[in-house]
Amino acid sequence: MREFIKSHTSLTVIIIAALLIELTTGFIYYNSQDIIKRTTVRVMERENIALYLCIRNKLTEVEVVLDNMSWIVTDDLIQPDSLTRETYQIVENNPMILGSSIACIPNLFPQRGRLFEPYSIRRSDGTIETMQLGGLDHDYTKSEFFTVPLATGKSHWTEPYHDHEGAKARITTYSAPVRNSKGEIVAVVEADLSLEWLEDVVNEKKMYKSNQRFLVTGKYNLLAGEDNELLKMSLEYLKKDEDQSGYVTMKDEHGHEKLLFYNPVGGKTDWIVLNVLDENEIFEELSRVRTKLLLMVIAGLLLIGFIVWRSKRNLERLRQVNEEKERISSELRVASQIQQSMLPKNYLKQDNLEIIGSLVPAREVGGDLFDYFIRDEKLFFCIGDVSGKGTPAAMLMAGIHSLFRAFSAHENNPAHIMHLINESACQGNETNMFVTLFIGVLDLPSGNLLYCDAGHDKPIHLQFDNLQFTVSPLNCNPHLPVGLFDDVKYNAQETTLPAGSTLFLYTDGLTEAMNAERKLFRLERVNDVLKHCIETRQSPKDILDTMTNEVHRFVKDAPQSDDLTMLIIRYDAYLGR
Secondary structure, eight states: OOOHHHHHHHHHHHHHHHHHHHHHHHHHHHHHHHHHHHHHHHHHHHHHHHHHHEEEEEEHHHHHHHHHHHHHHHHHTOOOOHHHHHHHHHHHHTOOOEEEEEOTTTTSSSSGGGGOOEEEEETTTTTEEEEEEOBTOOOOGGHHHHHHHHHHSSEEEOEEETTTTOOOOOEEEEEEEEOOTTEEEEEEEEEEEEEHHHHHHHHOOOTHHHHTEHHHHHHHHEEESSHHHHHHHHHHHHOOOOSOOOEEEEETSOOOOEEEEEEETTTTOOEEEEEEEEEHTHHHHHHHHHHHHHHHHHHHHHHHHHHHHHOOHHHHHHHHHHHHHHHHHHHHHHHHHHHHSOOOSSSEEEEEEEEEEEOSSSSOSSEEEEEEETTTEEEEEEEESSSSSSHHHHHHHHHHHHHHHHHHSOOOOOOOHHHHHHHHHHHHHHTOOEEEEEEEEEEEOOOOOEEESSSSOOOOOEEETTTTEEEEOOOOOOOOBBTTTTTTOOOOEEEOOOTTTTEEEHHHHHEEEEEEEOBOOOHHHHHHHHHHHHTTTTOHHHHHHHHHHHHHHTTTTTTOOEEEEEEEEEEEEOOOO
């Protein structure tokens, strides 16, 4: 054997190289499969969160209307005809509600009979019809929507059922108790939601063709989706999980692997959203690449034979190894570019506003974030710092960034935005990672600033006032960081920024920048630099450059210990549009 190796050195080297290529190819394939699966899981988890939040928000609208109406109805209890008008207005003013009734306790209005239940229903042509449902053929006192609020004194979502008398459709009902002036429950106001509406919500905007979504109650009754074997199998897995939140891999009756994602809708419901994806569809494109790769490997082996015969192909193998190394480096660069692309553009200048931001991660990817956008003449901005570093911090950073964009699209109160982000971040946070976060909403015409600070470093206010330059921290109430506890109460604060004001926001990567002697840059040095900047009337871009240069001059050749993020906002007198 040794003699063969000595006499066929080139052949031995080529065979070893061929084996290494096969091992590398297999390694790349299975690692790519793992990356694709993990990425898909993250995407599907976010999709499920967005879906159940959409459903919860719609249901909350109904709940708010009915809960408020239960108080209004109290004033009309002496006039039966007023109750009919109330049900009509509920249906007329709320397109999501198919029908509404006010079911009175027996003999509340003897002149209207023992059972009095005025009901309004929106018909298919858009008209609203009113009727009196209560009677011998419709004893609502035995219905779930009536008995549960009467017994518990609380509002209630019913299990799905088919209403043969009023809506004449498959519905679910939200009902709330109505009390008289003595606090006694004398009626129940209810709203019917068509399950066809839930069906449309559950099945819209699917990312994959094989997606099957279901919406079930806490008693596992189907609200939306197709009643099939896949649902039954999914429910069996769901019943094993007490938290009823997460994802599992399961096999269907044909042995195909499926990914099952499930989340509770929350709010006042016990509903659960289920999302099932065929794993084969995830790897369909990768399988085609694998086939092509296999053909390429076969061609490569034939080429190796030709190389042995010609003894002139060693350089080709070296080139392939170099390309593989370059590919790995390129993937790291792409990951960093993807993270940077999630941030807004570094510089914005318009009308009375000038903004510039900078994020320099300590590793290829980091856990700092900043964001801003303008909506309805209001500047929404945030800056945050995820605990930890590297890939886990970057993943949480991406999630917080997406949640900020989603919740601030329709909400103007930074405390409410912070509460929604914290509620979502706490769900499934088994790693106990948290985020210090500052959110601000600046009204551009007036300069009024609403803000909320969740454990983040206080922004610094730079101002030229009465021929004096002032550099002072913004007054911030202490709040716990996002992601620790889902019941944290966040409060908004308010101040007015005079024209010519500058806000300097940063993460602790600035104040804790460390030189070779392990000394910190510290807040005092930051304030000194900012005082020089404001006295020399520097623009936001100049302030950023000055601060960056001072940090580099202080740190010198010491390795960067933490992500370094700064966001500078200059506000001037409003010019209008």
